[in-house]
Amino acid sequence: MLTFSLVATDGPARAGLITTPHGTARTPAFMAVATLGGLKGVTADHAEAIGQEFMLANTYHLALRPGSARVRALGGLHAFASWRGPMLTDSGGYQVFSLAANRTVDDDGVSFRSHLDGSPLRLTPEESIRIQRELGADVIMAFDECPPSDAPRAEVERACRRTAVWLERSVAAWRADGPHGGAAVQALYAIVQGGIHPDLRAASARDALRHDLPGHAVGGLAVGEGLAERNAVLDAVVPILPEGKPRYLMGVGTPLDLVEAVARGIDQFDCVLPTRMGRHGIAYTDDGPLRLKRAEHAGDAAPIDADTPGPAHRVSRGYIHHLLKSGEILGGTLLSIHNLAYYRRLTARMRAAIRAGRFAAFADGFRARYVDDRADAAGEA
């Protein structure tokens, strides 16, 4: 099962090792998102080539296609995705609340319609854990309710109560005997909810701690809140979480988001941005996102990012610009590879800075250099 060891701390920032049945990931760890069991446009051997260690797959998507029984029959998630390293599946909850149609939540679970064909489906804590046990990732997630970022406080409170009950049921399903997976081979993380309300967040964290699980996640962020609100949530939650277990901030984020969260004691991340923004023509660099569709890059013989090695380093910005303008998917693939390599190098640099006791200086330097003109980004994506 999962073990976590702290290698170094530097203020709240931590460097550690998450060891799973499929190997060890160094933290801070960024998990690349293989939604349907594959990174969008990026092969597993390229992910290995850039040093990717941890991979995430989406329970909701895999449950719809090809179904967890099929994944199981093809050897389980690792064999299916041909990924040798650690893997995590989410609970499906977030997708149910963000993608599915005709959703009705009751105390027992969620009924909804598939975003693909409208067929009626139901997810409960027991069903989410059953699917995740069948998929067979190293880390699985408790089933939670994720209210929208602008939900009234009363709705967030109700969601927190449900999340606490559903956590108990998730834990029971995880610990139960069964044909696949379970507590002996898979680690269960609890998810802290509570919206942007620090007191609800703290209460939700204390609910989670009662179960002494292998890890803890902060959910319901990266859903539209501001950076100050997110930081306030992390400042309220992280100090409550035990030192000896990994802390996972779900769905976050940009390179700057990662630096800010590591500065507050987060160990683990996942986000679609590296591959999604890659497909949209954007390369992450220490100077911020580089929008390679812009005409200024057409004649640029420089590499995408001189500091980031990997399979995308050999091509020029001008070549990428040409591929993007010509509608060649190779452009998005090369940028996705670059972005994953950039995220990998960023987490490695944070880890090195923490181990050297100079994380605050690294973070200050990063903040000073990184410029993200988000208005433009939204316009071009």
Next chain:
Amino acid sequence: MLTFSLVATDGPARAGLITTPHGTARTPAFMAVATLGGLKGVTADHAEAIGQEFMLANTYHLALRPGSARVRALGGLHAFASWRGPMLTDSGGYQVFSLAANRTVDDDGVSFRSHLDGSPLRLTPEESIRIQRELGADVIMAFDECPPSDAPRAEVERACRRTAVWLERSVAAWRADGPHGGAAVQALYAIVQGGIHPDLRAASARDALRHDLPGHAVGGLAVGEGLAERNAVLDAVVPILPEGKPRYLMGVGTPLDLVEAVARGIDQFDCVLPTRMGRHGIAYTDDGPLRLKRAEHAGDAAPIDADTPGPAHRVSRGYIHHLLKSGEILGGTLLSIHNLAYYRRLTARMRAAIRAGRFAAFADGFRARYVDDRADAAGEA
């Protein structure tokens, strides 16, 4: 410049080495098609990983986007495409005759409209060579007229006369002094035309031989003729071509097509099939094309092709089926990588058989096993 050395012959079949300023390619050689300077969905390092040696890029497409001056400014075609090995550009003629709109041919050249934006363009032998010199491939092609496969004999005769005149002009442009490329660093191949008429083909081949060029190509095939017609053309043309120079069959073909043409003395090929059919869900194997969208593959844990190693070998047919059914471009990318690896292995096996003096047995065994139900293929593509 280019040198060709014969390593072994086995009946008409030949094993050789084509040496260029960017390294050596073993023949029989299959050139992967990087239309716009990149293989569709496949990175250059994956092409290297599967042993790809020779790459082709399309003059017509690159002339429209990003323009040969831009390619030149970005370091020339090799730097642009980040391809270290031998490269060839076609003359643009085939695309003008198959893609462009409002085409009018006169004795001096071809006027047409861009298939992208309808802008008026003109290609002549001198202009094609000028563009190819600016692109800077190791091998460039003479500008020819390629009539449709069902053209009346009189039209094919007229096209052959033009092709002969345009070859003279191509040779003069290639030998001329100029700012880029030219006969000192690039090899020019002549193109034999003549449709399905063996006597016109033989006459066109004799026109080509007058110029003592580094290589010869057979054009105007793989445009709808039957295999028997194609073989008759090769039987008429190849014996006329000099032994000591490479023979390139343009735009061909399926794995079986390659075996049949090598059996008739062809050394060099290019075709979009490996990547195009990969994107359409088809994997080439010794048993013929495998259509991985079919339901029978959904639960298949076997690799795409147990005999073909490479980056696509680690995934199952069931995984590819899932990716294709889910619309994930990764499925087409993995199949494209597999197909290029399969073609590379096929040419290597033919070369080994020729060197061992057992090519006829290899070809017989291949023909007996390979089954291509083309009606199905067309329906699914």
